[in-house]
Amino acid sequence: xxxxxNLNFNNGQSVNLGYVTYxxxxxxxxxxxxVCPTSIKVNKFKKEVEKNYSSELxxxxxxxxxxxxxxxxxxxxxxxxxxxxxxxxxLWGSLETGGCFIWSAPNSGECHFHNFYGLYHIDDxxxxxxxxxxxxxxxxxFRCHINNDEKLPIVDNELFLFNVNYTEENAPKxxxxxxxxxxxxxVDCRSLNRYIGDDYEWLGIWNxxxxxxxxxxxxxxxxxxxxxxxxxxxxxxxxxPWKRWKQSRVITNIEWFLGIExxxxxxxxxxxxxxxxxxxxxxDDDPNGDSGGPPGGDGDKNALGDDVDTGGTPSSNFLQTxxxxxxxxxxxxxxxxxxxxxxxxxxxTIDQLxxxxxxxxxxxxxxxxxxxxxxxxSGSSAITFGGVSSGITxxxxxxxxxxxxxxxxxxxxxxxxxxxxxxTKLKIYIPYCGLYDLNIDEFMISNNNGGCTITLRYRxxxxxxxxxxxxxxxxxxxxxxxxxxxxxxxYQFNGNIFLxxxxxxxxxxxxxxxxxxxxxxxxxxxxxxxxxxxxxVMSQKVNVQHSGSxxxxxxYMGIQEPYLIIERPALSEPYYNNNYKYETEYGYPSNxxxxxxxxxxxxxxxxxxxWANNIHxxxxxxxxxxxxxxxxxxxx
Amino acid sequence: MEGILYFNKSDKxxxxxxxxxxxxxxxxxxxxxxxxxxxxxxxxxxxxxxxVNYIWLKDFNRxxxxxxxxxxxxxxxxxxxxxxxMSHRKELxxxxxxxxxxxxxxxxxYLNDPELRMYNYSLFETKKFTPKSxxxxxESTEQIVMxxxxxx
Numbered sequence: 001x002x003x004x005x006n007l008n009f010n011n012g013q014s015v016n017l018g019y020v021t022y023x024x025x026x027x028x029x030x031x032x033x034x035v036c037p038t039s040i041k042v043n044k045f046k047k048e049v050e051k052n053y054s055s056e057l058x059x060x061x062x063x064x065x066x067x068x069x070x071x072x073x074x075x076x077x078x079x080x081x082x083x084x085x086x087x088x089x090x091l092w093g094s095l096e097t098g099g100c101f102i103w104s105a106p107n108s109g110e111c112h113f114h115n116f117y118g119l120y121h122i123d124d125x126x127x128x129x130x131x132x133x134x135x136x137x138x139x140x141x142f143r144c145h146i147n148n149d150e151k152l153p154i155v156d157n158e159l160f161l162f163n164v165n166y167t168e169e170n171a172p173k174x175x176x177x178x179x180x181x182x183x184x185x186x187v188d189c190r191s192l193n194r195y196i197g198d199d200y201e202w203l204g205i206w207n208x209x210x211x212x213x214x215x216x217x218x219x220x221x222x223x224x225x226x227x228x229x230x231x232x233x234x235x236x237x238x239x240x241p242w243k244r245w246k247q248s249r250v251i252t253n254i255e256w257f258l259g260i261e262x263x264x265x266x267x268x269x270x271x272x273x274x275x276x277x278x279x280x281x282x283x284d285d286d287p288n289g290d291s292g293g294p295p296g297g298d299g300d301k302n303a304l305g306d307d308v309d310t311g312g313t314p315s316s317n318f319l320q321t322x323x324x325x326x327x328x329x330x331x332x333x334x335x336x337x338x339x340x341x342x343x344x345x346x347x348x349t350i351d352q353l354x355x356x357x358x359x360x361x362x363x364x365x366x367x368x369x370x371x372x373x374x375x376x377x378s379g380s381s382a383i384t385f386g387g388v389s390s391g392i393t394x395x396x397x398x399x400x401x402x403x404x405x406x407x408x409x410x411x412x413x414x415x416x417x418x419x420x421x422x423x424t425k426l427k428i429y430i431p432y433c434g435l436y437d438l439n440i441d442e443f444m445i446s447n448n449n450g451g452c453t454i455t456l457r458y459r460x461x462x463x464x465x466x467x468x469x470x471x472x473x474x475x476x477x478x479x480x481x482x483x484x485x486x487x488x489x490x491y492q493f494n495g496n497i498f499l500x501x502x503x504x505x506x507x508x509x510x511x512x513x514x515x516x517x518x519x520x521x522x523x524x525x526x527x528x529x530x531x532x533x534x535x536x537v538m539s540q541k542v543n544v545q546h547s548g549s550x551x552x553x554x555x556y557m558g559i560q561e562p563y564l565i566i567e568r569p570a571l572s573e574p575y576y577n578n579n580y581k582y583e584t585e586y587g588y589p590s591n592x593x594x595x596x597x598x599x600x601x602x603x604x605x606x607x608x609x610x611w612a613n614n615i616h617x618x619x620x621x622x623x624x625x626x627x628x629x630x631x632x633x634x635x636x
Numbered sequence: 637m638e639g640i641l642y643f644n645k646s647d648k649x650x651x652x653x654x655x656x657x658x659x660x661x662x663x664x665x666x667x668x669x670x671x672x673x674x675x676x677x678x679x680x681x682x683x684x685x686x687x688v689n690y691i692w693l694k695d696f697n698r699x700x701x702x703x704x705x706x707x708x709x710x711x712x713x714x715x716x717x718x719x720x721x722m723s724h725r726k727e728l729x730x731x732x733x734x735x736x737x738x739x740x741x742x743x744x745x746y747l748n749d750p751e752l753r754m755y756n757y758s759l760f761e762t763k764k765f766t767p768k769s770x771x772x773x774x775e776s777t778e779q780i781v782m783x784x785x786x787x788x
Contacts, residue, residue: 325787329780337782366783373777374770385784394782404772406765413759416745418752431773456765463783497773498781560773562765570755587737589747597729601739609734615727617720620673625720625728628649633737634721635650636729 308488310457310470313401320398324365325384326462328377329394336392337383368465368498371560375402375462400463406456406562411447418569419444427565430456430469432555433495435565442490443473450476456562457489465498499556587633596636604633637695639664639677644690648701651721651728658688667713672696679712691716698723 319325329337363385377395384390410426412419419440426440443452452475460467471491477484573582587602596603607630612622628634639662642655665678675693679685691700691714700716707713721728735741737751 322787324783324785327782327784329782331778331780334780334782363785364782365785366781368782369778369780371773371775371777372779373772373774375779376770383782383784384787386786388786402771404770405768406772407768408763408765410763413761417748420746454765455768458771462781465781501780560775564761564763564765566761566763568759568761570757570759572753572755583739586751587735587739588745589749590735590738590741591747592738592741593732593734594741595729596731596733599735599738599741602737603733603735603739603741604737606734606736609736610731612728612731614731615724617724618672621718621720621724624718625724628721629733630736632649635647636652 305484306488307484308490310403310459310489313399313403313459316398316400319400324463325381325396326398326400327383327394327396328375329383333383333392333394337390337394340390340392366464366498367501369501369556370465370497370499371556372402372460372497374404397462401459401461403457403459405458408454408456408562408564409451410443410454410564410566411451412444413566413568414571415446418571419446423569425567427567428454428456428471429559429563429565430471430493430495431558431560431562432467432497433469433493436491436493438471438491442486443475445475445477449478454564455489460497465496465500467495467497469493469495495555497555600636602633603629603636605629637664637666637677637693638662639694640692641683641688642690642692643688644701648719648721651725653690653699653719653722655690658684661694664691664693664714672698673718675700675716677714677716679714681710681712683712685712685714690719 375397378398380393380395382389383392383394413424418424421440424440424444426438426443427435428438429435443454445452452473455472455474457470457472458467459470469492470489471493472487472489474487475485477486584602587604591606593609605626610626610629612625615622615625617625640660641658641662643658644653644655646653646655662680662683667676667678670676675696677691677693685702685705689702691702692698693700696718699719699722701719702714703717704715705712706715
């Protein structure tokens with residue numbers, strides 16, 4: 001029997017168990033779907049156990065926060081836990097290169113503790129030989145640390161689980177409620193089994209690359225799986241009757257649960273659905289448009305568009321002409337200049353200025369204050385207006401236009417249709433411009449697909465204070481056909497960043513007039529369309545305008561940081577037990593074509609897709625079958 | 637006609653019913669005229685009818701729900717309705733359908749799902765933008781800007 005401690009892999013890497021983490025939770029026959037998408041439940045369970053059994057828990061567990069230093073320690077601890085939890089919960093765990101496995105069955109009062117020995121590497125398996133492997137029900141292998149200095153390509157302590165649904169083409173049917181039930185697989189593609197009636201099937205999927213990224217692992221596994229592994233590679237010795245079927249199944253769906261921190265139970269990742277291209281989806285169009293498909297078959301499905309960028313800032317060369325200069329006076333400089341203008345100016349100065357204008361103040365074309373930090377000066381000189389030098393030195397700038405960016409990341413929250421319109425709403429507050437609605441569909445994408453980087457780019461004219469704020473989503477796009485990533489400025493808003501400082505009564509009048517007619521908050525019904533329950537609830541909600549236009553004076557007094565407001569629907573998630581869940585009750589939206597025997601669980605047919613014309617039955621029976629499948633759905 | 641009585645625990649929407657045979661096969665008589673979909677059959681008065689709700693009729697090669705019983709002198713009439721799913725499950729399994737909803741073969745979570753239920757409140761999140769260059773708006777900044785003409 002090979003010890004897990006000294007397994008030798010192809011790359012010569014000697015695997016030694018540094019310490020073992022494990023994963024556990026409350027469960028029934030199909031535990032992993034219950035636990036993995038909502039590791040919160042795991043935490044809840046953990047807390048419950050800690051609360052109720054803290055005095056009885058093995059010291060190894062409490063000392064190390066539910067992780068173990070050695071396999072033996074894990075062995076001992078888990079066996080003790082198994083006794084404690086007998087008839088209470090399922091508890092399971094295993095070690096990646098061998099391990100232990102515990103389960104208790106509340107219904108039967110049984111409690112079993114198993115050791116796994118010799119999960120052999122594919123290259124170590126001699127076809128036709130017998131190897132010892134022992135398992136029951138669901139196996140959840142865990143990642144272990146390897147005892148060398150190299151970091152794993154993926155984050156340590158993370159557990160990657162795959163929930164794989166598939167159908168069998170050549171597998172005998174076993175009449176049992178758990179037929180085609182849950183399958184679980186770990187990132188290194190080592191284990192995958194399932195419970196079928198009284199039999200346990202071990203699919204024996206082995207991956208030659210032990211430490212690879214999860215996404216690679218999925219595709220690698222699929223590749224290997226689809227291109228056959230002979231059953232001779234399966235471990236074969238088991239006290240239970242085994243079903244060893246031909247490995248020629250059609251994978252219909254793969255999901256993977258990413259990043260569950262098994263060391264401390266914290267969820268560090270998300271739930272990522274991966275579409276399997278091998279499954280038949282009814283959405284591919286025929287390019288010639290003559291063999292069905294969705295309407296509009298003439299499109300080339302090519303949307304490799306162009307990025308719309310803002311280009312560079314406008315030139316400020318006109319400032320070199322001397323027509324005008326932008327001074328950046330400090331408060332002290334401004335005080336001195338005011339003194340000069342209002343007290344020190346002489347009759348000869350006025351006469352000189354009046355050569356061109358009736359009022360000396362007309363040479364000060366704009367005077368304002370703003371909260372824009374970081375304006376760099378081009379130099380300093382005496383403030384000169386109307387050709388008359390005041391003798392008061394101030395910084396000035398030769399760049400009238402300035403451009404600067406803000407960024408924010410956005411990703412999905414629910415990981416489903418609820419993250420998009422008409423469920424989720426997005427607003428952006430742009431200082432000096434106001435609060436505006438954004439189209440959530442332009443910005444939303446899952447973090448696992450890179451998320452969306454939202455760029456808010458300001459372009460400011462320091463002569464007038466006018467600004468343009470432009471908004472760009474940068475994200476990947478997915479769909480049928482060819483799409484370029486969305487990386488274009490889609491929105492432009494305008495405002496003014498100056499609070500005018502008035503020198504004359506006329507200036508003040510102009511200032512007030514400039515802000516007249518600005519509306520406050522108001523309530524308007526959302527124009528969202530109504531389709532479906534959730535949507536209708538959201539669309540009935542009022543859309544409250546959080547602000548009016550915020551420019552000029554108001555912007556100076558308002559919030560200086562741009563931000564997003566994301567409004568999401570609150571999904572009601574009823575409690576389901578292990579064998580009765582949302583998908584069991586309602587199914588998920590599918591839109592896939594299949595032979596009915598290739599699927600399992602709840603199925604509802606799309607209206608008109610199913611004629612039952614190969615069934616030898618009466619017409620009334622046929623109508624009843626169709627009605628059941630199309631209106632109520634059936635459980636296969 | 638030969639028939640086998642069962643106790644059926646499954647909902648009618650299950651393709652394969654969870655049934656338990658009650659007693660041995662027995663001879664049943666049809667009340668004629670009858671239909672293959674809703675036959676009425678005569679059972680012997682000593683039949684354990686209170687324990688059964690399901691029957692297989694050999695000649696029709698179909699399974700039937702027993703919807704109700706009528707008790708008469710020395711006979712019991714069982715009013716049946718065909719279970720189309722269980723009866724034709726093998727042929728049904730070969731039928732190709734487009735699934736509108738499925739437990740195991742979902743297309744994507746991004747199809748609209750009208751079965752989801754929402755609370756009548758929303759979740760709100762605010763996210764701040766981060767400045768990416770030296771320039772930014774700051775509460776603490778008070779930058780005076782004066783534009784003068786005739787500055788040379």
